[in-house]
Amino acid sequence: MATAFAVNKSLDCRGTFCPVPIIQAHQAVGSMAPGQVLEVIATDPGSQGDFVAFAKNTGHELLHADEEGGVYRYYLRIAG
């Protein structure tokens, strides 16, 4: 799906379950600059709530989330 965000880094977590997507997102954030956008692609349905909680707890902004055919995409803007 086309997005309106310039994605700086994309993580393909398809086929993995909790806690892998969150841990990989956390590790990816460590190498990114504030304001950059991280895309996470996942298939674990639990990731829906997990990424909302991740954003709430870390301060990174969940710009957009969508689901298409069992594939979830999350867009996080890295906090300053």
Place this chain on the structure above:
Amino acid sequence: MAVETVIDPALEARIEELVNTKVQELFQEQFQALVSQQTRQQAEAKSGPKRLALVASKGTLDMAYPPLILATTAAALGWEAGIFFTFYGLDILNRRKLSHLQVPPLANPAMPVPVPNFIGAIPGMTAMATAMMRGWMNRARVPSVPDLLKVAQESGVQLFACTTTMGVMRTKKEDIIDGARLAGAAMFLDYASEAQVTLFV
């Protein structure tokens, strides 16, 4: 010539009333400012990272996962996280054992392929159930226990090794993985007393 000032008693009472009202107002204002300042300071003091304190008391493969998953996830959320490994749970920190944790099929009706107890009791069945579980976990791409421990340590999860258990089980200090801290109950309770989330696994 002296001018004698005579104040109307009614006026005097009115002045006194106004002064009292003003004093009360000023006092309330300052009091409120002080209270809100204190509230703000308390809120600021509490606004540090959240903390998760877990006890891991089981040494089977299936029971090693919940504390490791919760703690690594907490760390990814920016929380402080610590796990106190006690009794059989200490095997998770034992470098000779942590890669060989097993799943017991005996008295475990929740196995995806149920194993009757009289079969589960046969020698070799635990190894078989463990091999099956590892297969399912690999298929779901779940990280191994050593992998999760590595992530935990890299993300700053505190690993506490219960020294009483080490004494009971004759576990040597050298058997405990590097980076784990030897700890007693008081140390863990002190750590847990500042946690918002505490769980016993």
